[in-house]
Each structure stands twice: as C-alpha cells, then as structure tokens.
Amino acid sequence: MKANKVSKWISLLLALSLVLAACGKNEGGKEAAGNDKGSAKQTTIRIMSVSQTENPDGPAEKEMAERYMKLHPEVNIEFIGVPMNDLYKKITAMATSGDLPDAFTMTPQFARTAYGMGITADLNALLGEEYLKEFYPNIIEESSVDGKLQFLPWNAAPMALVYRGDWFEQEGLKAPENWDDFLEAAQKLTKDTDGDGKTDQWGFGMVGTRNGSGADRFIVILRSYGVEELRKDESGNWVTDLDTPEAKEAFQFFVDLNNKYGVVPPGVTETGFPEAASLMATNKVAMMLTGPNALGNIVSQNPDLKGKLYSVPVPSKVKHTATFGLLGYSIAESSKHKDIVADYLKFMVEDENALAWNELSGRLPTKVEVGNRQELATPEYAGFVDALQYAFTIPAFDQYSQFQDIVAEAYQSMIAANQSADAATKRAADRANEVIQSNK
Template structure:
C-alpha cells in the first residue's frame, strides 16, 4: 500500500501567514457555519425517518482527558438537542489502550459506530477492514474545508480513513513565569535545554532536597512515553524506521546517533537529576500535574497538555509558553493528527457522519481547540488570534519540522520498542547501557521490518 505524501510545510506556512494578518475572518466563518447548522437537523441514518430512534456509539480517547472530554460531551449534547431521536453513547478508552481495544472489538465483531484513530494506527485498522471510506461518506466538497496535506496524511490510496479533528505536534511547553524569574529564554538546542533544566532544579523550601525540577519527563512504557521520545531521537539525526534509497525499510536504532539520543535522555534523570523522582511511573497526567503545581518547569507534549494544565491551575493562563523541541542536528515534531474513523460494520454510517460534521463545524472546532489546546485542521480557522498567542505559537512553528508517520503497517509497535529502551536505562536498578538497549531495540525493529516484507 502506498500513500502520496505532501509536505507539512504548506500547513505551517498557511497558519503563519494567517496569524500575521488575522482579522475577523474566523468570526465570520463561525457565523456562516452557525447559519448553515440547520442543515444538520434534517434526516439522518440513510434517509430513514428522522424520528426513528438512533443510538450512536463512539469509542473516544478524548473522554479520558480533561477538559477535552467535557467539551466533547457538551458538543454531543448540543447535537442531541437538535436531533431528539439520536442518542450518543461514549466509550472512554485511554489512548495508550486504544489500539489494543480496537483489535479486540474487531475480532469479536463488536466495533462501535466510530472510534479514535491516528495516522500511526490507520494502516492496522485498514488491514483489518474495520474502516469505512470517508471520502465517499463525507463527500469531496466537504473535505475541501481541510488542509490538503491533512487529508493526505489521514488517507490510504485516496480513501480517507478518519476525519482529522485535531493536530497535536509535539513541542516544548514551559512555565514562562519560572523562566522569567531565572532570566532564561526558550531553549534552542539540547545544551540550552540542559542548562535551563539545571538552573530550574532547586530546593525552594530550604530542607536541603530539591522540590522543583527542570523537566517533567514522561517515562512510562506506553504510547504516551514513546511518542514524546521519538522527536528527541529524530532531533539527534536518527530515525526509528525509514525507507532507504532502494525503497526498503531500515532502522537507525542501532546507530551512534540513536545511542547518543537515548544516553542524553536517560542522563537527564540519572546523571543530571533534573527530572522528578519516580520517572518510570510518570505518565502524561502526572507530568502535566507537575507543571501545573510548579513541581516542574518544562514538558514535551502536544498542545492538548495546555488545557489539561490550565484545568488544574487556571492562574497559569498567559504563563504557559511553547517552543519547538530542542535540537542536536535539527528540530523535530510529530504531526499529531487525531480524529474519528467510522466503522465499516456500522449500521448508522450516515447518522454518525452527520454528527462528525457537526463536531467539526467551525464553531465547535474552534471551541474545542481554544478549550483544550490542539490546533484545528480546517482552513477557515487559521486566522484565529489564539494561534498567535505564546502558548500556541511554538506549536505552529513546530509544524515546520513535523515528519509524516512512516507507512509501515506495524508502526504503532515502534512506540513500545523505544519505550522499552529508555525504561531499560531509567530503571533504578538497571545495569543496561545505551548500546545494549539500542541493539535490542534494533533487533525488535528488524523483526517487524522482516515481517513487512513477507
């Protein structure tokens, strides 16, 4: 399977250009969208009687997050108010468990009407024949509302696999108030990052022990940790999997650059002590809470973390800034698309498609973006003033350095491969070296590559 790739630069350029000349276009677009909202109040479910009861089941990773889950429910309730015959039921599944849950439900032929999907997993779902072709279901004219490269990134062989709801490129989030207090600027390189992290790690209550750290590292062995390490790996010039000049899949995980990236990452905790204790048990919720409470000053994450942090500490509004992930050889970011697929087995395809259009209409897309942090994916919203604010500007800039998810069908397993590697070094009783960890990681990667060729 091959998919045409389009450079992410076009999205970044459009966003940046729109920010410079932002006007009332967003408001006008939202008002126009509201006026057209009545179009969603007609018949649903394949032309069936609009008064016939319809229950839509949606497996959502967003439902496990704050405030995203609440905002998503508000939008669903607004839709149900417009459609009294429709009942929307959510299945909240954490992103770390989503892929496994899809496989289990697909095997049991119990798929919901819609489920969270990403470019990293869509090839697996496509291979299981559980995704409906949204190009046909949503219509070509409707899809013109999105950035073309976003649609390309969400498609396989011209078939849209999921409606791209949000873009969450990985970037560095930092507490501007803590940086200003120490006279620090956003780090450009990993040397800058380390210097800032060391200065921000300190004993603030005078008990002789650090109670504030520079970096809230997500060190769990799961998708959350793996997705945050990959931009670090690539910033050192190594790639977890790529195609060589002959079009064959290869891995750089056993390269010197990959080992340097892993060693630096582990040293932040083991040698430099700029990471809060218990790093191997620190997942996204814990790391975000550390930043919210002032226990840590920096975090690598997507813009969704902004909403999570502010929901815990509203007083940080205006004090959270973002910048691209620091560089060794280059900056790097995941594209971070997330959206909903419609199940091929759904008996309510047109009804769920109608709801998804409502979820992503201009008003609701902007409401969700402003309330949670992820960037919107529709062209009309690029002029939103919120994208030029310091908290979002770094993410917009990071899009210039975003890479497309490799199209190898087993790509989602590479998160665990790199997560196992960094956990091997971060474990308190570990005697493993970066060389040992990356040799093991490369061996696992090559096993997957060999299977891909069969």
C-alpha cells in the same frame, strides 16, 4: 467488516452542571450523552473516545453531543471512554469480538494497522471530495492510507516544548533552542525551594512510560538527532537507524536527564501524560514535551498559570522536529449507521465548534478557514504553530505502532535496569528488523 481480516465554549460553564447530571452510565457501563428519550424510532450510535477520560475535554465533548442531539432528536449518542494508552488494545479486542462501536478515536500511528484489519470505512465516499477540500491537504494526507481517508481529523496537537515563561524570566534564561540550552535550563530550575534540603522542583517533566505517549515524545527527540526509527533506503527498502551512533547518543542523553543529571522527578517510568501535566500544574516541573492540549489541561487544574506557559519547537541537535499529533474519529466498516455518524463528525468540526474546542482544549483545528480565524501569536501557542513546519509524516508501514514499543522498551531498560546504550539499541534494532522482515 470482513471476517477474514478480524480474529468560545460559551454555554459550557453555564450548562456544565446540567450536562454532568444528564451524563449517567447505562447498564453496560457506557457514558450516555443523551437524555432518557425512550423513542422507539431513535437511533443510538456508540462512540469510543479518549477525550472522555480527560478533563476538561470529556464534559465538553458530551456538551457538544447534547447540542447535536437537540438538533437531531432521533439520534442518541453513547460514549465509551478509553485512555489513550489503552486505545489500540481496546480497538483490537473489540474488533476481534465483533463488537466495535460505530466510531472510535484514531491516530496516524494506528491507522494503517486498522486499515489492514479491514475495520475502518473509507471516509472519502461518506464525506465527499469537495467537503474534504476545506481541510489542510497535508492533514488529509496524514489521515489517509492508500488514498483512502481513515479518520476525520478533528484536531492537531503538534509536539513542542512547554515551559514556565515566568520562571525562565526570573532566572534570566532564554527559550531553549537546542538540547544544550535545554539542559542548562533544566539544571538551573531543579532546586530546593523551601530550604529543607530536599529537591522539590525539577527542570523537566519527563513522560517515561512504556507506551505510545512516552514513545512519541522520545521519537521527536530521536529525530532531532537525525535518527529515524523507520525509513526507506535508496532502494525503497524499509530500514532502521536505531543501531547508529547517533541513536545511542540520543538514548543516552534522554536517560541521563534522570539517571545522571537528576532534573526529572522520581518515578519517571510510571509518569505518563496526566502525571506530568499535574506536576506542571502543581509547580513541580518547569518544562515538558507535549501537544497544545496540555495547556488546557494544566490551566484547568491551576488557573493561576494562565499566561505563564510558553512554548517553543522541540530543541534541536541537528534539526527541530515535531509530530502532527492528529486525533480524529474512524467510522467502523461494520457500523449500520455510517451516514448518521458522518453527519455528527461534520458537526464536530464546524467552524464555531472547532474554534470553541481550540479555546477549551488548546488543540489546533484542522480546517483552513478555522485556522485563518485563530489568534495564535501568543507565547502560549507560538511554539506549536512554529512546530508545524517541522512535522514529519508517520511512515506508511502497516505495523508502525510496534516501533513505539520498541523505543519505549529501550529507554525503560536503560532507566530502570541500567542497561547500556549499546545493549539497548542493539535489542531495539534487532526487534525493528524482525518487524520489518515479518512485514514483507
């Protein structure tokens, strides 16, 4: 790392109890996937993973690491769990202190920032161009900066609308095509189900936190209105649409779902993905914007919902839209074990492992051959597969992750402080233009 740049998971259910017993914590608080091997020649690689903070993803990822270590007894794998919403801060802090692990979770939103910090190894050289031809080309492009692969794309979670298919059928509702359909369904499915005079079921599980999780969901709504938080104009200069009438309309619609229509459960500004998924699992909400990983999360909490969760592309105002929702691992430029880490990452995306991970977590694989082998025409997955055709590429802007906070601050100020759309979008546009100017 440059100093001047840095200041059918078939065996799972049978083996899970043994895996959990083996996955103790070491003295540093890191989750160890390996057993007590104690070999002096053993190489330990540290991996910072957001999957470790989720279920069923965390135990499943450890089980996969265990299988790799059985094949490679000279390797010991330790996991450092970090919530997705803390990932960027954690990477930055560890980079600044010179304590980056060998590999860490990466997203397209942060990849350019990490590249600018000089902390990510170029995976083209480590993995080879021939090997990378096995992946969907647009996914490799989305995982690269200036032609250099910044992270191996492990899985894709395109944004779509998940909804209770059984509830929609009972109410005679159609799958939402546009935001008018969505609002009609949300209002009809917000009700008092036990007759005590209080609402106990809501139409929409809104993720309203001020972080990347909330912002990414709102940005797909924003773009469905034809608004781009960041784009290049005809002269090739970066500009923002956050001060346009269409942006104000998108923000107002989003906020009104809570403040005006009441189709959102209380506490929306503190509702992140885990809370929203739990609300759906406990039959409290009918719809949520999310990636296919939510299917596995929700069903793991409530198996009775298997087959009752449907998906459609994000409703449109002027168009449908989606993010690729890519997640993968970067290898630290400072790692002394790059070849070993690269070999493990290749193991993670082998065909059978990728298919098993899809079945377990709901996330889509990133390799062409695996995608061709999937059965994804079910109501659960159809909307996510359809959404891929509407996915947009994250702008190639070094500080793009700041735009997540910009839009999140705006919608939270409207929800919690009753700030007007005019005031909120003006501040958002001002902040956006400051970031654009500072990046020149």
